[in-house]
Amino acid sequence: MRATVLVRPKQGILDPQGAAVETALEHLGFSVSGARVGKVVDLEVDASTADDARAQVEKMCEQLLANPLMESYEVEIHG
Amino acid sequence: MASPQPRIGVISYPGSQDDRDALWALAALDAEAVPVWHEETELPDLDAVVLPGGFSYGDYLRCGAIARFSPATAAVVEFADAGGLVLGICNGFQVLCEAGLLPGVLLRNESLRFVCRDVPLVVERDDLPFTSRCAQGQAIVIPVKHGDGRWFGPPELVRELDANRQVVLRYGELCNGSVDDVAGICNERGNVFGLMPHPEHAVDPLLGSADGALILASLVDAARERALSVV
Numbered sequence: 001m002r003a004t005v006l007v008r009p010k011q012g013i014l015d016p017q018g019a020a021v022e023t024a025l026e027h028l029g030f031s032v033s034g035a036r037v038g039k040v041v042d043l044e045v046d047a048s049t050a051d052d053a054r055a056q057v058e059k060m061c062e063q064l065l066a067n068p069l070m071e072s073y074e075v076e077i078h079g
Numbered sequence: 080m081a082s083p084q085p086r087i088g089v090i091s092y093p094g095s096q097d098d099r100d101a102l103w104a105l106a107a108l109d110a111e112a113v114p115v116w117h118e119e120t121e122l123p124d125l126d127a128v129v130l131p132g133g134f135s136y137g138d139y140l141r142c143g144a145i146a147r148f149s150p151a152t153a154a155v156v157e158f159a160d161a162g163g164l165v166l167g168i169c170n171g172f173q174v175l176c177e178a179g180l181l182p183g184v185l186l187r188n189e190s191l192r193f194v195c196r197d198v199p200l201v202v203e204r205d206d207l208p209f210t211s212r213c214a215q216g217q218a219i220v221i222p223v224k225h226g227d228g229r230w231f232g233p234p235e236l237v238r239e240l241d242a243n244r245q246v247v248l249r250y251g252e253l254c255n256g257s258v259d260d261v262a263g264i265c266n267e268r269g270n271v272f273g274l275m276p277h278p279e280h281a282v283d284p285l286l287g288s289a290d291g292a293l294i295l296a297s298l299v300d301a302a303r304e305r306a307l308s309v310v
Contacts, residue, residue: 013231014256016191039140064148067141067177069184070231 001053002078008038050077084111085126085302092117096133104279110299120150126302127164130171142227143173165271172273181273183232189256195224199251208301209272212293219290221276228275230257
């Protein structure tokens with residue numbers, strides 16, 4: 001089953017990458033604010049149901065994919 | 080009886096860079112420096128362990144995040160839990176944080192620039208196995224070289240560390256944006272210490288500073304005491 005994990009810097013954590021991207025976008029003439037840079041992890045999970053896949057991916061996030069001190073995560077299961 | 084040479088291990092992960100420098104520096108400070116491969120599931124007989132700097136596993140995902148699951152790291156966690164002396168330098172500090180042996184996490188430098196220079200530091204504690212040769216409040220100079228050295232912890236964690244006196248080293252000037260200028264911290268028990276600066280690159284005046292030897296020689300002293308108490 002196909003899954004996507006979105007990992008984001010937590011609210012309140014200074015994200016210098018996001019700030020640099022925002023500045024670069026402003027230089028291009030875009031009016032933007034609040035840019036934050038995170039990560040996407042796409043993976044194929046061996047699971048028979050979406051619930052099972054989600055449970056597995058949540059565990060992966062807790063154990064490896066995200067560091068709860070600085071990152072939040074969101075799991076999408078595509079079936 | 081002549082005082083024994085303490086045995087201090089240095090873990091080599093794929094991507095470690097400063098393992099040889101650490102081995103060299105420890106040997107120069109009269110320890111028996113023992114290389115330990117990351118695939119070892121058990122540590123040899125050691126009086127202390129050093130996790131060196133570098134880019135273990137390419138710093139993929141997050142610095143230290145993959146190294147945390149290597150067999151040698153599991154052995155280091157066991158060693159630390161039993162009270163063993165563990166020193167993490169730069170990437171080694173990041174691994175110790177990811178492994179949960181030290182609190183907090185190390186983030187990308189606030190400047191987004193790789194910082195590579197000598198930095199002034201202030202020693203906050205001299206009662207640890209890693210700082211016994213220093214004096215509290217002493218100013219020392221040790222080089223840093225990192226892109227992800229901004230120590231971060233939420234306010235309640237910072238308060239806890241202050242209350243427990245777990246901040247061992249602070250930057251004497253702005254370095255990477257670390258919360259409260261934290262450069263090095265220890266665990267509550269005081270047997271695990273991680274720092275971003277590289278003491279192994281500062282053990283000889285020829286290298287610009289020999290202040291790193293204060294940290295490493297403290298560790299060698301403490302490891303020797305442990306070796307003697309076991310014999």
